Amino acid sequence: MAGEGGLTELRRGVLGPCVLALLELRPRFGLELVRDLAAADGLLTSDGTVYPLLSRLRDAGLVTSEWRDDEGERARRYYSITEAGRQSLTAFRADWAWFSATVGGVLNHAAAQGGTTQKGRHQ
């Protein structure tokens, strides 16, 4: 099995696109994002990792942030997706579909072959 190390690397790779996907729906502030991501079981190793990630996404021009001072609320930094972010997300969706289908295909194929071999032994 991949173990925790492999899973961490997987999470790290997909977390950015997941953040972009959440921001695609509407702008969110930090804790909101953390909670939405934490709701998807197993996606976050720790809540804090989202923040350096958000900074990197902003440096890359995929998200922007702005302070909002909503009525009755304290000022918060809201993150929203940029046009580049949308394009990047679209590209990732396609890549992911291709990649997961490929990996899934290989994994299932291997499993199916194992099954066939077993069946063959019974005959």
Added chain:
Amino acid sequence: MSATVLDHRLVRDYLRELDAAMRGLPAVPARELKEQITAHLEDALWPDAGDHEVAATLSRLGSPADLAAEAGATRGTSGPRSALSGWRLAALIAVPTVIAAVLGGQQISSDASTAVTFGRDQRLAQLNAAVVKLTQNLEDERDLSAGYVAHRGAGPVPVTLTDARTATDAAARALQADAAGVGAGYQPGTVQDLKSLLASLTELGEIRTTMSSRAWPASQVIQVYTENLIGPANTFSAAVGGGINDARLQGTVTTLAALLAEENELSVQRAVLYAALSAHPPVLSPVALTSLTQAAQQQEADQTAFDASADTAEQQFFSNTVSGPAVDSASVQETLAESTAATNPPAPLTRNTGLDAATWYGDMSTTIDDTRQVADQAAGQITARADTLKSNATKRLLLTSIITLLLLMLLILTALARPLRKLAQMAHRSATG
């Protein structure tokens, strides 16, 4: 500022640890991370949150050292952006690579199969050359055998015949060695012809002993050798073109088949008349005369087939080679023998004619050897052509493989170049900024 969770003891400790952990970071990202974390805590916790709740939130946040490391170490060089370009990079490399590999693979596989096909042709050409050699040895053995049995009561087998048998056996062994491995992948007809030929060779020993012990007449010896041994060999040589994949090769194979047939008919004529001249009395019986004239007629038909198949150069080579005093003399001797035998009852061949067994055998052998020279040249052409085709196909296969490999490397390098340049720029920026 009113009471806030930031004043909580545990939070203060946490933020102090974070400050310490971020000491190596540039000021801007450090300030930003601190701001993000404090905002998170302020949003997540009420000012009056208990120790337990605060501790749980801080624990979920992750250790300050981990956060600082995440903010610093991976900043700008990896993380989500490079995860995205990582996927793109993979696709960028994989798609052209797979396409190139598939197309190149198809070409390589097609070239490889061509090389294999021409490899088979080469094998068949070598095999055919071995069969031609064997046929010639069998003809010699047959003709000498016919003379031997006609020379009734002559006792031990003459040296010439023993030598001929040794030569036949050597040719048969060479053929058997060449035939090993001709099977799967070859034309079924060719494989079958070869099998029949190899099977016929196993009868050779029995034919030789029976010939002496049962006192076969010469005509029977000629018939048995011709039908049981030389027949299968010539069938193979005539049909081997069907198993060959090159038109020019096939053309030469047809030419060679006509020559081999002609050579055989010449040899039959030599055998019939040699046996008659060796007999006591030296008489050409009506049956033998018929055999002789039939063989001569068949030889003419074969000559016509050769002329139809051979190109001008081959025809020229034939008429230049199969000529000379011995060839002319053999022709005169045969005509003389036929007219002598045409009397009723047939007159002894040697009376007042100057005909004798040794002269006839020698002159007719020259005619046959000349024809064999032409046949050998055709067989050599076939082998050379097959060798060239095979060698070209192998070269092509090698070339295609190298080109495909180079293209693949070029594609991968091109796909890598842009991301690598970007990486280098980033590294440079982070080093200088």
